Amino acid sequence: MQPKDTTTNEAFKGFTNTACPFLPCHTGVRGAFNCLFCYCPLIAYECPGPYTVFTDRNGLRRKDCSACTLPHNGYRGAWTFIQKWLERPVVWDGREQTRRYRKKPLRTKPPRT
Numbered sequence: 021m022q023p024k025d026t027t028t029n030e031a032f033k034g035f036t037n038t039a040c041p042f043l044p045c046h047t048g049v050r051g052a053f054n055c056l057f058c059y060c061p062l063i064a065y066e067c068p069g070p071y072t073v074f075t076d077r078n079g080l081r082r083k084d085c086s087a088c089t090l091p092h093n094g095y096r097g098a099w100t101f102i103q104k105w106l107e108r109p110v111v112w113d114g115r116e117q118t119r120r121y122r123k124k125p126l127r128t129k130p131p132r133t
């Protein structure tokens with residue numbers, strides 16, 4: 021088995037669990053639906069995702085990531101995104117998202133005239 025940084029096989033970067041009863045758990049995903057990061061590794065860290073913040077019954081501030089598709093957008097895309105943000109992880113301090121999240125519009129065909 022080759023280490024993942026020397027192999028040309030990118031199968032480790034994602035998969036789609038077509039047997040999951042919740043698929044698709046998020047709408048608006050681009051490319052193949054990547055289930056590898058079903059539990060996002062960035063949940064405890066700063067991230068650029070469009071999360072909102074709520075306080076749970078124990079008084080802890082938590083992210084609600086319902087609107088985020090970043091860990092699911094394609095095999096290579098989601099893998100690259102997660103690796104980039106885990107390079108220098110910064111622990112999330114419970115604050116609201118302040119980064120401006122821009123969701124690219126889905127490509128649609130122009131209407132025929």
Ligand code: SF4
Pocket residue numbers: 060061062063064067068069070071083084085088089090091
């Ligand atoms: S907002 Fe997106 S990237 Fe950030 S922790 Fe939630 S699922 Fe992960």
